[in-house]
Amino acid sequence: MHIRIDEEITFRKLEILLAFMETGNLSRAAAQLDVSAVSVHRALHSLEAGVRCALFRHEGRNLHPTEAAHALAEVARSVLRTMSEGIRTTREVAGYSADRVRIGSLYSLTNRTVPALVMGMKLRKPDIQTELILGSNADLLTKLRDGAIDAALMGVPEGAVDVESEALFQDDIYFAAPVGSRYAAMAQVDLASCADERFVTLSEGFVTYSGFVDSFRVAGFTPNVVMKTGDIFSLMNLVSGGVGCTLLPGRVRTVMPDKVQFIPLQPRYLMRQTIALNFLRTRERDPNLLALLTVCRTAKAELG
Known part of the structure; x- marks a missing residue:
């Protein structure tokens, strides 16, 4: 069965009801919730319209809760507690403000x-x-x-x-070759002169692979890629082992194997990662x- 709750009944109005029941006074309830006494009065009467029964007795300018109001307040405490716990659980599942x-x-x-x-x-x-x-x-x-x-x-x-x-930070891409290669004495590497070189690279999906492809697009040829790998440390070991050269970001220079040399690229091939x-x-x-x-x-x- 589809359960319908009157739109006049909201979590905020239930909070106002509980504040009024705890303080016993419109002004004190308003101060507790940082709203006006008029807003509290309207919310309480709106709840009466939503539940379709009297919740308060009027004695002069004062409101006195009926047994119905006490019953609704008890349910409201349970509902608000359950909803609060549900929101906390939902946020944790989503990773929001979790531990x-x-x-x-x-x-x-x-x-x-x-x-x-x-x-x-x-x-x-x-x-x-x-x-x-x-x-x-x-x-x-x-x-x-x-x-x-x-x-x-x-x-x-x-x-x-x-x-x-x-x-x-931003990171420049460098030419990486085995120590003692023909590139060792170069101040800068011209990729256009590397058409006969063997290359190793990361798999597609890595930002360094994208820079690799873009640099060779500028060079005007498709490099001879003899092997791809799924992590940059394996890639560095392939270079140090003489399997092929590659392009690497400057941030890995401090962990490079001793047998790998970093050489700047000519400016026209320079790719920068953010x-x-x-x-x-x-x-x-x-x-x-x-x-x-x-x-x-x-x-x-x-x-x-």
Whole structure:
């Protein structure tokens, strides 16, 4: 059976009823709720219209609750308590203001960026647990929209109008080759001269792969890609092992194997990544995300 509640009965009016029942006075109830006594009076009479029975007796200018009012107040306490708990549970399922924050990240950000932000969150909100999920830009964007993560540390997604981004730093792309290669003595690498070179790269979906493709589009040829991998650290090992050269963001230089050399690209091939904290616009008032945003803004100078 479909249950219909009169539209005159609202949660706010039930809150007003309880405030009046507890204080016994229109003015005190109004002060407790930060509204006018007239608003309290109207809400109580509106409830009477909604339940279709008298809730109060008039004695001069005073209202005295009937047994019906006491009965409704008892139900109102239960309803409001249940609804409050339901909203809290719903928000936790959605990750909103929960006791944990789930951060998605690119593999290449786990050396400096992720530790800095995790430690910042620990200091700002010590009771919040941080969970880390790694993936490509495409993976993280999907997880963000599916609610599997609360925020993503990755490149700014193009055309994602549902996503808010807080830029952390910009990163240039470099040519990466084994130490001792023919590129070692070059001040800058001209990609147009690398048509016969073997290359390794990340899989599609990574922001670094997008920069790789864009750079070779400028160079005017399709590179000979002999192997793709799903994380940037495996990619660096492939380069150090002599499997092929690649293009890598400057942020991984501090963790590069000794056998890999970074060489700047000629300016016309230069691609720059903007790394940001990304989250859904619908979550922009989440207290945990607001705290994470504050941490990011504080850490910008260190990460840039």
